[in-house]
Amino acid sequence: MSDGRKTSVPVETTAQAYLELLRARGFEYFFGNAGTDFGPLVDAFAKFAAEGKDKPRPITVPHEFVAVSMAHGVTMCTGRPQVVMAHTIVGTANCAGALINAARANIPLFMTAGRTPLVEAGLLGARDLYIHWAQEAYDQAGIIREFLKWDYELRNFVQLEAVVDRALAVATSDPQGIAYLTLPREVLAEPQTTFRFAVDGPGGPRGRLQPDPALVERAAALLTTAESPLLIATSVGRDAATVEALVALSEALAIPVVEFNPTHVNFPTSHPHHLGFDPAPFLERADVVLVAESDVPWFPARMSANPKARVIHLGGDPLFVRYPIRTFPAALNLQGDAASTLRALTAAALDRDRGTLARRSAALHAEHESQRAAWRSAALAVQAESPIDFEWLSRCIGEAASEETVLVNEYDLRLTQVDRDRSGCFFSHSPAGCLGWGVSAALGVKLAQPHKTVIATVGDGAYIFSVPTAAHMVSTVYNLPILVVIFNNGCWGAVRKTTAALFPKGWAVKTGEFPLSDLTPAPAYEKIVEAHGGYGERVERAEQVRPALQRALKAVREEGRQAVLNVICKRD
Numbered sequence: 394m395s396d397g398r399k400t401s402v403p404v405e406t407t408a409q410a411y412l413e414l415l416r417a418r419g420f421e422y423f424f425g426n427a428g429t430d431f432g433p434l435v436d437a438f439a440k441f442a443a444e445g446k447d448k449p450r451p452i453t454v455p456h457e458f459v460a461v462s463m464a465h466g467v468t469m470c471t472g473r474p475q476v477v478m479a480h481t482i483v484g485t486a487n488c489a490g491a492l493i494n495a496a497r498a499n500i501p502l503f504m505t506a507g508r509t510p511l512v513e514a515g516l517l518g519a520r521d522l523y524i525h526w527a528q529e530a531y532d533q534a535g536i537i538r539e540f541l542k543w544d545y546e547l548r549n550f551v552q553l554e555a556v557v558d559r560a561l562a563v564a565t566s567d568p569q570g571i572a573y574l575t576l577p578r579e580v581l582a583e584p585q586t587t588f589r590f591a592v593d594g595p596g597g598p599r600g601r602l603q604p605d606p607a608l609v610e611r612a613a614a615l616l617t618t619a620e621s622p623l624l625i626a627t628s629v630g631r632d633a634a635t636v637e638a639l640v641a642l643s644e645a646l647a648i649p650v651v652e653f654n655p656t657h658v659n660f661p662t663s664h665p666h667h668l669g670f671d672p673a674p675f676l677e678r679a680d681v682v683l684v685a686e687s688d689v690p691w692f693p694a695r696m697s698a699n700p701k702a703r704v705i706h707l708g709g710d711p712l713f714v715r716y717p718i719r720t721f722p723a724a725l726n727l728q729g730d731a732a733s734t735l736r737a738l739t740a741a742a743l744d745r746d747r748g749t750l751a752r753r754s755a756a757l758h759a760e761h762e763s764q765r766a767a768w769r770s771a772a773l774a775v776q777a778e779s780p781i782d783f784e785w786l787s788r789c790i791g792e793a794a795s796e797e798t799v800l801v802n803e804y805d806l807r808l809t810q811v812d813r814d815r816s817g818c819f820f821s822h823s824p825a826g827c828l829g830w831g832v833s834a835a836l837g838v839k840l841a842q843p844h845k846t847v848i849a850t851v852g853d854g855a856y857i858f859s860v861p862t863a864a865h866m867v868s869t870v871y872n873l874p875i876l877v878v879i880f881n882n883g884c885w886g887a888v889r890k891t892t893a894a895l896f897p898k899g900w901a902v903k904t905g906e907f908p909l910s911d912l913t914p915a916p917a918y919e920k921i922v923e924a925h926g927g928y929g930e931r932v933e934r935a936e937q938v939r940p941a942l943q944r945a946l947k948a949v950r951e952e953g954r955q956a957v958l959n960v961i962c963k964r965d
């Protein structure tokens with residue numbers, strides 16, 4: 394908690410003061426993609442290095458999409474916000490897709506950008522290059538404002554501490570998101586002598602938002618008396634404490650849990666109450682549905698919920714107010730910290746006769762077992778097929794994952810084929826799904842947790858979107874060996890599948906031609922990593938998958954080299 398203590402440091406410029414402040418506020422990394430606006434910061438970082446100050450550590454990232462996605466990756470496994478800095482309007486534009494991902498995933502992020510010099514002459518840092526005129530916009534933050542919680546421009550040195558602290562407070566308050574600050578060159582370059590600031594920053598802990606106790610009681614009564622309750626979770630595991638709370642509630646009332654499009658481990662997959670990833674079979678009979686941090690608990694166009702079901706939504710923002718349209722039925726909206734809400738629900742649960750609960754739990758267990766048997770058979774049925782099936786490849790990755798492995802999935806890994814029991818052993822793409830995130834997010838995870846083995850699972854499409862040269866270069870320079878497994882089906886399968894689903898008897902299905910979705914002839918993706926000194930291998934036959942994974946993991950774990958497996962898969 395802040396005790397208001399102040400400290401003073403000698404500084405020569407505002408930029409140096411800014412870095413001192415970031416250091417004091419505990420920022421670990423500074424992901425930068427620099428331009429002519431960065432001069433004062435480049436110089437300040439050089440001074441920092443000469444003084445042996447290693448935090449925030451500057452990380453040079455040669456594409457902004459990679460920089461933001463790496464910061465996303467660090468924060469999703471540590472919870473701690475990072476700083477990214479891009480170059481003026483153009484760098485901000487390159488960040489946009491990754492920022493949309495971070496915003497929809499509620500990643501707290503301090504996003505900053507240079508701002509072309511304000512004045513045309515007369516101040517240190519004034520315009521002196523051709524680009525300095527055209528790189529000014531009437532509203533730089535407007536490029537991405539819809540996905541920000543807050544934006545501001547640093548006007549002068551006097552407000553430096555207040556502005557940075559406000560950005561941090563806003564970004565980390567629930568629901569968490571992005572604060573965006575522009576930094577004019579003259580302000581950063583302005584000469585200073587001393588910087589005096591509060592050691593801890595203002596404001597004590599904000600605490601966890603508690604749900605309305607009266608609503609908790611009503612929800613608990615509904616859940617307790619339900620004959621066929623159902624719990625659907627998507628991102629509730631963002632906070633590891635919530636997983637335990639979810640297990641306790643599920644066990645107390647024998648409620649099955651379905652993870653629909655999970656972004657985190659929400660509930661251990663081997664728990665007998667885990668009933669997979671598709672709510673459809675359970676929705677029709679469920680009389681009470683608890684939706685836990687799930688923006689889309691089911692697809693109304695494809696699955697029908699029991700029209701009489703009482704639906705309870707819980708989470709920091711159960712209405713997802715930033716989504717223009719989202720109208721799932723809601724008997725109750727429990728707004729509040731998810732872990733606290735789940736604990737309160739468990740505590741408020743009424744007595745239910747033990748016989749009923751035991752019978753229900755046994756039925757869930759049986760269903761759980763038969764699901765697993767079916768999933769296993771589905772993978773074994775295609776284990777000899779080449780081109781390789783996604784199910785078999787996913788199963789082999791699941792087997793190869795050890796206790797200390799983190800899977801970072803961008804779409805293609807089949808969740809039914811991997812165990813996801815420990816919090817933090819799995820992350821998936823943002824609900825916004827701007828492709829290219831997976832490889833860089835995995836680099837962020839490796840940066841935050843160097844002792845872990847990190848495997849990114851991506852499609853060939855997603856790999857191309859990930860700006861591979863920039864990502865592999867950062868991996869080499871900062872010693873971040875990860876394994877990337879490319880599920881290479883030679884196309885944008887999602888585009889083909891949705892076309893076929895829309896028009897099952899249409900021209901594309903009839904002719905077998907799906908224009909605008911083909912990614913062949915494909916390059917030898919495994920050679921790209923080789924150019925970066927990494928281990929690359931093309932895998933064409935099903936029986937090669939397991940040994941190839943072992944070879945690649947050996948390169949990563951024992952040789953400290955990044956690796957890419959280009960696995961030739963069949964099209965759906």
Ligand SMILES: Cc1ncc(C[n+]2csc(CCOP(=O)(O)OP(=O)(O)O)c2C)c(N)n1
Nearest residue numbers: 805826827828852853854855884885886887
């Ligand atoms: C930046 C961006 N552009 C386009 C899309 C639309 N899109 C969604 S999935 C997909 C195909 C992804 O291809 P791949 O990664 O190879 O996976 P596959 O669908 O083949 O399994 C595309 C193009 C997107 N989500 N993001």
